[in-house]
Amino acid sequence: MQAMVMIDKLVVCGVGLIGGSFALALRRAGLVRRIVGLGRSPASLARAVALGVIDKAAAGWADALDGADFVLLATPVGQMDAVMAAMAPHLAPRTVVTDAGSTKRDVIEAIYRHLPDHLPYVVPAHPIAGAECSGVEASFAGLYDGRKVVVTPLPENEPEAVLRVREAWEACGALMHEMPPQEHDRVFAAVSHLPHLLAFGLVHDLAGRSNAEQLFGYAASGFRDFTRIAGSHPEMWRDICIANRQALLGELDQYLAELAQLRALLLSGDGDRLEQLFGEARRARNAWAEQFSTAANAVPTPE
Amino acid sequence: MQAMVMIDKLVVCGVGLIGGSFALALRRAGLVRRIVGLGRSPASLARAVALGVIDKAAAGWADALDGADFVLLATPVGQMDAVMAAMAPHLAPRTVVTDAGSTKRDVIEAIYRHLPDHLPYVVPAHPIAGAECSGVEASFAGLYDGRKVVVTPLPENEPEAVLRVREAWEACGALMHEMPPQEHDRVFAAVSHLPHLLAFGLVHDLAGRSNAEQLFGYAASGFRDFTRIAGSHPEMWRDICIANRQALLGELDQYLAELAQLRALLLSGDGDRLEQLFGEARRARNAWAEQFSTAANAVPTPE
Numbered sequence: 001m002q003a004m005v006m007i008d009k010l011v012v013c014g015v016g017l018i019g020g021s022f023a024l025a026l027r028r029a030g031l032v033r034r035i036v037g038l039g040r041s042p043a044s045l046a047r048a049v050a051l052g053v054i055d056k057a058a059a060g061w062a063d064a065l066d067g068a069d070f071v072l073l074a075t076p077v078g079q080m081d082a083v084m085a086a087m088a089p090h091l092a093p094r095t096v097v098t099d100a101g102s103t104k105r106d107v108i109e110a111i112y113r114h115l116p117d118h119l120p121y122v123v124p125a126h127p128i129a130g131a132e133c134s135g136v137e138a139s140f141a142g143l144y145d146g147r148k149v150v151v152t153p154l155p156e157n158e159p160e161a162v163l164r165v166r167e168a169w170e171a172c173g174a175l176m177h178e179m180p181p182q183e184h185d186r187v188f189a190a191v192s193h194l195p196h197l198l199a200f201g202l203v204h205d206l207a208g209r210s211n212a213e214q215l216f217g218y219a220a221s222g223f224r225d226f227t228r229i230a231g232s233h234p235e236m237w238r239d240i241c242i243a244n245r246q247a248l249l250g251e252l253d254q255y256l257a258e259l260a261q262l263r264a265l266l267l268s269g270d271g272d273r274l275e276q277l278f279g280e281a282r283r284a285r286n287a288w289a290e291q292f293s294t295a296a297n298a299v300p301t302p303e
Numbered sequence: 304m305q306a307m308v309m310i311d312k313l314v315v316c317g318v319g320l321i322g323g324s325f326a327l328a329l330r331r332a333g334l335v336r337r338i339v340g341l342g343r344s345p346a347s348l349a350r351a352v353a354l355g356v357i358d359k360a361a362a363g364w365a366d367a368l369d370g371a372d373f374v375l376l377a378t379p380v381g382q383m384d385a386v387m388a389a390m391a392p393h394l395a396p397r398t399v400v401t402d403a404g405s406t407k408r409d410v411i412e413a414i415y416r417h418l419p420d421h422l423p424y425v426v427p428a429h430p431i432a433g434a435e436c437s438g439v440e441a442s443f444a445g446l447y448d449g450r451k452v453v454v455t456p457l458p459e460n461e462p463e464a465v466l467r468v469r470e471a472w473e474a475c476g477a478l479m480h481e482m483p484p485q486e487h488d489r490v491f492a493a494v495s496h497l498p499h500l501l502a503f504g505l506v507h508d509l510a511g512r513s514n515a516e517q518l519f520g521y522a523a524s525g526f527r528d529f530t531r532i533a534g535s536h537p538e539m540w541r542d543i544c545i546a547n548r549q550a551l552l553g554e555l556d557q558y559l560a561e562l563a564q565l566r567a568l569l570l571s572g573d574g575d576r577l578e579q580l581f582g583e584a585r586r587a588r589n590a591w592a593e594q595f596s597t598a599a600n601a602v603p604t605p606e
């Protein structure tokens with residue numbers, strides 16, 4: 001592998017778990033000279049400086065993009081539109097821009113809307129890394145070790161720009177994959193967005209009961225694991241659900257059909273078919289879990 | 304606390320994770336002289352002997368109950384009926400019998416049906432301990448350390464018998480709770496049986512897709528935790544779902560109403576209310592998880 005080109009000035013917009021860990025991982029790799037941060041919360045940026053995640057908070061986009069050669073947009077996807085609109089006037093033609101949004105079609109729409117003159121150098125991507133903990137305090141250099149990053153390049157992308165984005169993530173320890181954005185959004189609606197919705201829904205359902213305290217008092221480790229993703233960041237997940245609601249509604253409806261089937265089996269007391277269905281699920285889940293736990297990406301999730 | 308009465312001969316029917324761990328925990332406590340096992344699989348009983356979990360496999364109920372002073376029924380709840388029918392003719396009047404069934408109303412119905420002359424000494428109970436791994440190979444003495452055990456005594460129970468059951472579980476390291484059986488079954492339908500059904504359903508749904516391999520290929524740690532309980536024992540969960548289907552259907556219907564609400568919010572693109580709902584869920588989940596993880600019962604779940 002060719003040595004990666006050094007990043008002279010990295011701009012991270014949204015210095016939370018995802019953006020902060022990207023900065024720390026590139027520092028660990030020794031591949032970045034200066035890192036400036038942008039974000040909504042001055043207090044959070046000050047903590048990012050204090051923690052050594054970024055060198056300084058930029059005064060604004062003009063300041064941030066002055067001399068920048070690489071930009072990571074790591075805000076909740078609902079902010080991408082405003083962020084791109086704000087950065088557009090100050091963006092140099094050959095500054096590489098990428099994002100870490102969990103949805104891709106909406107981010108790409110925002111790119112075409114706000115950065116039409118920069119399409120060769122704006123490369124959409126999505127790191128698959130858990131985000132139950134949020135904020136710069138939770139960031140760490142090893143977050144992306146062995147994790148997948150999906151790049152969904154634009155037809156207009158310069159190969160050189162795609163390569164720089166891939167190399168930056170690889171330097172963070174990630175394994176690179178490529179996929180069309182529509183496919184990306186359908187896949188993650190199924191294996192990520194829907195489970196989050198279901199977990200939020202169950203906890204919300206139980207928390208609203210008059211005997212909620214009793215219920216939670218008897219919940220055990222199975223419940224803990226099942227609902228772990230309900231501890232995720234509400235704004236981030238609001239944005240994901242809204243941005244990807246078309247695919248998510250499709251997944252939800254398929255799942256509702258599955259639940260209707262389970263409901264019918266319960267109603268008729270059909271133990272044989274329930275056991276068969278549970279057995280099929282168990283085999284599929286255990287086969288997957290075995291592969292997953294032996295894969296490099298089985299980094300333990302913090303509680 | 305008074306010293307617990309020694310168990311001279313313990314009978315474990317169903318020597319899997321639950322029954323085997325009970326045997327090992329009582330051995331650890333030095334409170335049992337002999338342990339005999341019964342079960343459907345001679346091979347599994349032979350392994351239980353080889354592993355030192357039980358001293359020997361009984362030839363049948365007559366042999367097992369001869370001189371027995373304590374019996375734990377740790378089979379899937381669907382077998383309780385047949386098990387009690389088989390043991391009834393051989394059961395001495397003052398042998399203490401308890402069970403480890405995850406549902407209580409059906410087990411109690413079986414007790415009244417098959418052991419009407421033994422009601423003073425048959426004490427229903429339910430240890431709240433994870434069972435993603437099953438089989439005697441997974442059993443260990445520390446399974447119940449700090450875990451809750453819910454006793455649902457019969458009105459006919461002798462206080463002495465209830466006390467012996469409580470003491471045996473306490474000797475295993477468990478924390479004792481008491482609850483009416485109907486309440487027990489409603490609580491666990493909500494916090495245990497429904498989540499299992501939902502997790503089995505999601506994995507079954509995805510595993511049946513034409514692109515299942517791709518979907519599982521991008522599933523990450525959030526999916527792993529959400530579906531961990533879909534690795535549970537199909538027969539055990541068939542029995543639980545059938546035995547407790549009345550309460551479970553009630554919980555499923557409440558959850559379907561929650562999903563209908565979420566679906567409407569997605570359809571209308573109501574990000575504000577989605578975020579509010581996610582935020583409420585997150586707060587409730589994190590408050591619970593904090594208590595849970597500081598409680599003694601936060602024993603790590605094996606993958």
